[in-house]
Amino acid sequence: SGMFRKLWQSGMIALARSRRVRNFAQHSRATSFLSGKYVSGETPAAGIKRAQELLAGNGIRSSLFYMGEYVDDWDLVTQNIDNKLDVAARLGQAGLDVHVSVDPTQIGHHLDPDVVAGHAERIAKAVQAAVGNKGGVNCLMFDMEDASLNDPTIAVHNRMQDMGLPVALTLQAYLRRTRQDLQAQIARGSRVRLVKGAFAAPPDIAFTKRADIKANSRALIGDMLSQQARENGFYPIIATHDTALQDFTIETARANGWAAGDYEFEMLLGVREDVAKALAAKGERVRLYVPFGRDWWPHAARRIGENPANAMLLMRSLFS
Ligand code: FDA
CATH class of the missing domain: 3.20.20.220 (TIM Barrel)
Known part of the structure; x- marks a missing residue:
């Protein structure tokens, strides 16, 4: 789980920096609940x-x-x-x-x-x-x-x-x-x-x-x-x-x-x-x-990255 945690965190740090992901996330209804949680x-x-x-x-x-x-x-x-x-x-x-x-x-x-x-x-x-x-x-x-x-x-x-x-x-x-x-x-x-x-x-x-x-x-x-x-x-x-x-x-x-x-x-x-x-x-x-x-995406993405339990939450919101 240490390995997964590390991969997950560094993956989310990369996503926090991606302009394309940010534009998508900040305008998508699927991810808007994440902004409500941390912002x-x-x-x-x-x-x-x-x-x-x-x-x-x-x-x-x-x-x-x-x-x-x-x-x-x-x-x-x-x-x-x-x-x-x-x-x-x-x-x-x-x-x-x-x-x-x-x-x-x-x-x-x-x-x-x-x-x-x-x-x-x-x-x-x-x-x-x-x-x-x-x-x-x-x-x-x-x-x-x-x-x-x-x-x-x-x-x-x-x-x-x-x-x-x-x-x-x-x-x-x-x-x-x-x-x-x-x-x-x-x-x-x-x-x-x-x-x-x-x-x-x-x-x-x-x-x-x-x-x-x-x-x-x-x-x-x-x-x-x-x-x-x-x-x-x-x-x-x-x-x-x-x-x-x-x-x-x-x-x-x-x-x-x-x-x-x-x-x-x-x-x-x-x-x-x-x-x-x-x-x-x-x-x-x-x-x-x-x-x-x-x-809000860069901030929320780092918070999501700190908790592997958020992985499922994020996946579900993106693919539902
Ligand atoms: P740790 O990550 O070990 O978490 C302790 C417990 O809290 C674990 O059980 C964990 O699961 C739970 N937890 C942690 N994050 C969670 C989440 N998002 N959702 C659910 N549970 C979670 N960093 C930086 O580099 N520069 C900065 O200026 C700041 N500023 C800053 C201000 C304030 C007020 C805080 C609290 C934090 C920062 N940080 C920061 C972020 C900090 O470096 C660190 O990444 C996070 O606080 C996570 O580390 P913890 O010490 O909370 O412990």
Whole structure:
């Protein structure tokens, strides 16, 4: 099953990238139920509405993500930035956390890496403006894409942070370099979201076995919830659906003097929401990554790829 899982995941990563499959999927009624599962809707208003429902119903917070990946022209970059600015303002008006996630490639990395910092700065300033005097957990969160984006993303994050802007960084447990990257961020007193990593990379730079990624996740969680990190004002965000890692997080936190709410769990909309609700009910701080927009296939395809049980579901929808 390990073999099948790997094939399935890499197959779906390839399909997530295929323009032809994307065009088909996003316009096909057969696959539209998949968008309903992992995506809140097409508009910013739909994303905000879902965020309000999650907060009112379950005390669960949100990070809004406008899906506009695979950007290859400047009009799309502008559209992506405008969307993030709009959402930050709306979140502020709605009295919700102003928490917005961004992929560097959405704001122009592939067209010209030098524009990313300026674009990120505009969005981070919009977040700061929308927050008012609330401070706290509000931020522009940098997602982490494939390994070619590691250095540029960290550099832009650090630059924004040095300007005093509210930013946070995603680091991936599948990469061998992450332990060191994390140490640097702990020293900076940053906010870091730890994920396993949704990309594939060769064994010289990445752990490729699930057990090794999991072991590295534990080591990284240990660092994030250490007493040293707490003293530095570091803010840990553990983003996983893996309940063993969540339990390990809580155990480590308590052992080192962190209370619930001094750190947070983040999960994806549509994935194991029962687990998210149970954590929130226990008093843990929980956030869901809430995607919205019309370009939903790449995101949904990766989520489908993470769960082999989705294989049958997808096949049935395509061939029924
Ligand atoms: P794992 O995949 O081991 O899953 C744990 C359990 O949850 C398993 O039982 C599994 O079956 C179940 N599960 C997982 N996915 C499921 C699904 N889609 N449907 C049903 N069950 C499922 N990656 C990245 O490279 N860069 C990034 O910026 C981000 N950002 C990000 C933000 C947030 C909030 C989250 C939660 C995740 C990301 N990711 C990410 C994705 C991340 O790297 C990883 O691919 C997924 O979270 C899956 O790994 P888990 O840690 O959840 O464990």
